[in-house]
Amino acid sequence: MNANNLNNSKAQTIRSNDDLLLCAEREKDRQAQYKQNLFVCMGTACQSCGSTEVLKALSSRIKDLGLEKDYLISPGGCQGNCSQAPLVSVHPQNVLYQNISPQNTNDIIGSLKGSPIKELSCDNQSSFFARQTRIVTEYRGLLNPERIEDYIAVGGFSSLLKVLTQMSPSQVIQEITCSGLRGRGGAGYPTGLKWSTVAKANDSQKYVICNADEGDPGAFMNRNVLEDYPYKILEGMTIAGYAVGANQGYVYVRAEYDVAVKRVENAIKNMQRLALLGNSIGNTSFNFNLEVRVGGGAFVCGEETALIASIEGGRALPSPRPPYPAESGLWGHPTLINNVETYGHIAPIIRNGSQWFANIGTQKSKGTKTFALSGCIKNTGLVEVALGTTLREMIFDIGGGVPEGRKFKAVQTGGPAGGCIPESQLDASIDYESLKSLGSFMGSGGMIVMDDSSCMVDVAKYFMQFCAAESCGKCIPCRVGTVHIYDLLNKITKGEASLEDLSQLESLCDVVQNTSLCGLGQGAPNPVLSTLHFFKDEYIAHIVDHICPAGACGPKGQDLRRPACVL
């Protein structure tokens, strides 16, 4: 608002790499005019802790003091350490202030000329930050997600122009294949292979879809990434469109993510304005357009065939595969569906080369993955780590461990299709294969830490209730089986179940897992199976001794069958 000067004057289109470099230089010049740039985090956690007021207070105070030419106050993206919200970062001073309220405004402004305020600053060299490797969340918190120029100034869209002018579609796919990138939605299907299947499909009409229907309870990575790096995702999608031969893309976002929807819509407009979307992008024959589709709140939409049904305007019912969307997807045309984060990796891979990417991570799981750390852990928030990091490093070094002298019990990964991993397995590395071998799942990246006050039967029941409520109802095992499994778990938590019920529970899990139509039903028994595997003693305690050892299903040590005290 205060910087509508000549640098930002006429909107120009970007048709070549020179145009792009010019735009980047102008933006850098603009930012360099300021002595300090202040970014106020506008993530969900910070906003709910009052960052909007902080932004207002800082802006108006700067104005009152007539310092608009010296200091730029911008809304910024999420810094990651949400437990210290609201956060303000200052550059190039390189300070991160935590737990800021409008009362701190004067102090912060006063310190801009001198040295940072120790008491308010957060150690941005701590292992929470130092242990992370950032690709998708590069320039964390330092980009104004509303402005396309901010992204261009840090090299944005150079990958798009590079592929359009220097690479053939098959070279792009080759590069992605060589990088070893695998789908970040959870299942880990090789991205290059998916792209080449769609590219090979013989159809003049193809589509690219970004799955941003992040439905796992306890996962907010996609929300964050879309809110903060919309341009990076859209650049990835556009490159994908070029590689597979599509001219239309859809970003399917959950309705609950209203900020993400607005940011992506704004980003599409800005890209269109600069001719980075539309016809003849980069003066080539490549045409590509993007639209946002807002989901109606159904977890099953994470399943690609259901998501397609939803974009087509119907009930989001999955359909049996084959045919896969790559052959027959949206309106019967070949369709590429990738997760938000998968697209977030594309531009960096093109920019830095597949070898650079393949050097990060493990043998089979390359690159980085974002995780949402939450639950009973000190540093809740969003982190990005190289695959192969161990769970222990994640929870104790980055997450800071379990607070208040409580004891770590389990970490839940993979959402409703995932599992609970106990202390004894914490040295396992975070990658697709190792999590699967532990009966869990990479999933989209939710990581919920539980301490000894959580009951594992209760947790399993929670997930089963979720799956039963989110089952689309099309296939019988998922529609009815999840209800029976929930009822059995409920019976166990009330201390009323028998050992026969336990074997019926196991048998039902087998049926639902192996006969359900889609991933929702097939994965639904996982939380039960993994807790049965690692925490069977808790099930036995509920059934044989009729007590809940954690004290979550009823007062600790008390017979669960005893009716609650009626006053």
Place this chain on the structure above:
Amino acid sequence: MRVVTLTINDQLLSGRDDETILQVAKAHNIQIPTLCQLDGLSTWGGCRLCLVHIHGSDKLSPACVTKVTEGMVVETESERLNKYRHTIVEMLYTEGNHICSVCVSNNNCELQSTAQNLGIDHISLPYLYPSRTVDASHERFVFDPNRCILCTRCVRVCDEIEGAHTWDVAGRGINSHLITDLNEAWGESTSCTSCGKCVEVCPTGSLYEKGKAGGEMVKHAEFLTYIEEMRKNHK
């Protein structure tokens, strides 16, 4: 289109590569249980009874949608499959209120005969006893949701053959239920042509003709293939 050879239950068979395992099996008198599938209607793939083993795949495949390929080896029966089919049919019995003895389709019901063929003599899962209201507002037909297994044959026949799309499924998960128009009484429906096709294709006693008493409702689902054939010939 090509002719392929494959093995089903140790029998060497041939079929066209645009046919499904179910079609080839049926043509060779190999029974695979189904409830949602019906010749002449689009494939639904929701009942999961026709799951079969295909050698070389860890996952079970629905015979109704899986196309045959050259050299494919299929097993349609095993202890494991039987357990799964058994449990799925039990699930259907617990989901609704199926009282065979007083049902109009007693003795003419596909759910009942499937259970019998699978050797089900009791239901070990707990019944859910939902509370559902019968819609007898239509002048000729009755819809009893207690007996509905959500195979969606009625929805598909109404949409695909009659072209009225009076029926659809509302809600989701265990709360899924059939509706006519905007969940209005069937008798008030503005789109229903009273053609009765939904009644004919219903595998249970959920849709039936008024005035039929216990065991009197006999369905004729096979008429569909005839209609389909006639339409093709007209084209």
Place this chain on the structure above:
Amino acid sequence: MPSSSPINAPHSMAPPTDDPRWRLVDTTMRHYGYAPNALIETLRIVQESFGYLDAIAMKYIARSLRMPLSKVYGVVTFYGLFRLKPPGEHTCTVCLGTACYIKGAKNLLDAVKLCTGLLLGQTSADNKISLLSCRCFGACGIAPAAILDGQVIGNLNSSEMEKHIRKWTVSK
């Protein structure tokens, strides 16, 4: 009269009332070329404008998009977003995501129940308060969280929740 109601011209159909909000609905459908895939977006716009979806709105959309009534109803009842009844004057949406659950979202629901007697999904008889839940809105970092009249509030406990709700029950 007969000339003005051509059966094949649903696009020129007049909105149910002259309420200006229908114009926005029409614009949305036009933007999609009255194609069937406009359904969910159109329903969303109606709900945003009117607060809920009634039979009149559903019929109007169905006719405009040339779509079966039962299909519209099926879609409306499939997605958690859509409401068939008007919401209360105030809404409290408790997040039931995993992080919130682990951190005691159940207690928040109990707190609302204690002050209002409302169970999940209910609206009070005076139409003042609706108690809703949602599956994770991504505020796991500040769990347990709730959305009170559109504002996300994190790190809640029962007594704070009670305070918020009491504000609604006493204020006129």
Place this chain on the structure above:
Amino acid sequence: MNNKKTLATVWLDGCSGCHMSILDMDERLLELLTHVDLVYSPLVDNKTFPENVDITLVEGAVSSDEDLHKIKMIREKTKILVSLGDCAVTANVPSMRNPLSVGAILERVSDGSVIRQPADVPLLLANAQPVHNYVKVDVFVPGCPPSANVIHSILMDLLSNRKTNINKITRFGA
């Protein structure tokens, strides 16, 4: 010393149709009685259920506290427990009340004019349930009622330790 096996039949919440079907065995009853002693049944005058019964046929669903008490006691005293007929096997017609609450049912039948729960009437359970939901059942014989032929063949098989393929001869609702 009598080495005949002992047979009992009980009637819980059912219409007695299954017992009628037993009687429909007609002259085969006489033959049956050369193999078994009928030690307890609504058809014979014995007020207490004896110990160590070889085979007990149960008709009817478990609907009241009295039914529940009875079936638990019978299970303890029986070697082979047979759920006879759909009411015992599936709860059948008695279960049609289950979607309603007990209160609503009593209100309706008493029309508000008599005491809702007279002291000498057994207390209704929340649901009418199949026998196997409460006790272990060894043999299930669906049918409403199973025909005399079916009952006869099951009994003869049980007496000679043959396994019956039940689904070949009967089914739900038969």
